[in-house]
């Protein structure tokens with residue numbers, strides 16, 4: 001039997017959960033947008049500013065050394081978290097979006113030419129579409145799209161048919177933010193490699209729910225945001241294969257990313273600093289280290305079991321509501337439920353649930369092409385984390401029923 | 409002579425003053441939305457869509473004599489309720505009156521969250537657009 005989590009104890013670690021919103025206890029079901037932060041992360045942030053604040057990598061004084069060590073420690077933790085072969089391959093960015101843009105503007109700029117192709121999927125977040133459109137437009141390349149089934153599953157046969165030697169990059173998310181589908185990235189990656197294409201996996205929605213081993217998965221690029229993994233906003237991670245990162249031109253120029261600067265020419269720093277120009281987000285990177293410690297201390301099987309149970313319970317209860325349809329019913333999905341209700345606009349549901357103290361997300365979830373595919377103006381999305389409870393789901397369903405009565 | 413903009417605002421404040429809890433207030437708002445005079449389909453054009461809304465909102469204005477008359481609609485009923493109040497307050501007034509209006513009723517009835525930018529429901533844009541029309545007609 002797997003260990004079960006002590007949810008009360010876990011909830012006690014998240015200060016934000018203990019409050020009233022609109023005179024009702026907060027129910028936070030918008031974890032796919034951003035997760036809440038454990039006290040350990042908040043404490044790490046203030047401890048850094050209270051005790052260690054200094055600029056890193058430059059000073060020789062004690063504070064600079066402490067800050068540098070703490071900052072680099074998060075990189076080490078991340079290398080272990082992802083099973084990366086080396087810390088040099090862990091590049092700090094400001095988030096998933098920044099990581100994707102970095103790869104588009106460096107790898108993309110150097111490797112995508114006229115008539116080449118970039119493959120994305122119909123399930124992507126705008127941040128894994130627009131940066132590729134920008135580089136494709138600039139280079140005269142084409143964007144090809146892997147179609148998605150009614151259930152929300154990518155069509156792998158269609159993907160195979162799209163692959164050819166002109167494809168330079170495949171950019172797909174590990175997990176869809178809008179409907180929760182877990183994509184078959186092992187297959188996606190190996191098929192791309194057969195035609196010589198590289199793959200960027202957007203892990204924004206997967207890292208909080210699934211174990212990621214970048215070597216076992218043979219990842220070329222993997223990007224995610226700390227804020228969706230119980231860490232602070234403003235920090236992201238780009239993992240890349242060493243040969244790719246080394247051959248890529250630098251992105252932004254500035255301090256930190258150089259070896260030597262003179263007016264006759266500048267040489268660039270080594271990995272990972274070549275891609276980290278300027279003073280980075282030191283405090284939040286250090287606090288992110290505390291988030292990694294926190295999640296890794298939770299037994300992963302128990303965490304997955306809790307999320308699976310929440311998903312199954314909520315799915316079963318929501319299906320009993322007349323007129324409600326779940327959008328995204330892939331057999332493999334994380335604890336995200338997108339739904340629509342006949343004759344009711346998602347926004348109305350979101351506004352009224354907020355009055356009951358319940359936070360969900362409504363709208364297109366930055367995935368307009370997917371909404372177009374399903375001919376929807378948007379959906380309501382409830383996304384769970386391990387600190388959510390069955391009682392919260394009960395109250396959510398009850399309040400949703402009341403909401404529908406009010407709108408009826 | 410119709411009622412002044414402020415007289416109508418006072419009426420709305422009084423109507424909403426009857427409700428103790430938020431649910432009653434919202435039920436009334438939803439009701440207002442449902443009762444909003446239907447907008448002619450001919451005016452539900454792309455050009456009349458107000459940008460920046462999570463739900464689509466259409467606004468049409470025309471001048472009848474000295475007065476500006478608005479018609480509007482939305483896919484979302486709560487937004488429609490808000491629209492219905494804005495139309496009740498601003499429609500059938502002169503451009504000068506519309507441009508000078510201070511819409512204090514929204515805060516007084518406890519609905520100012522619907523005008524917050526984060527709501528992305530476009531009511532802010534809707535009010536601006538109504539004023540643009542008034543300016544164009546003045």
Ligand SMILES: Cc1ncc(COP(=O)(O)O)c(C=O)c1O
Nearest residue numbers: 095096097125127173177204225
């Ligand atoms: C799948 C996916 N990709 C990319 C992003 C963008 O992440 P960020 O806004 O942190 O850069 C998100 C965030 O919503 C996401 O869910």
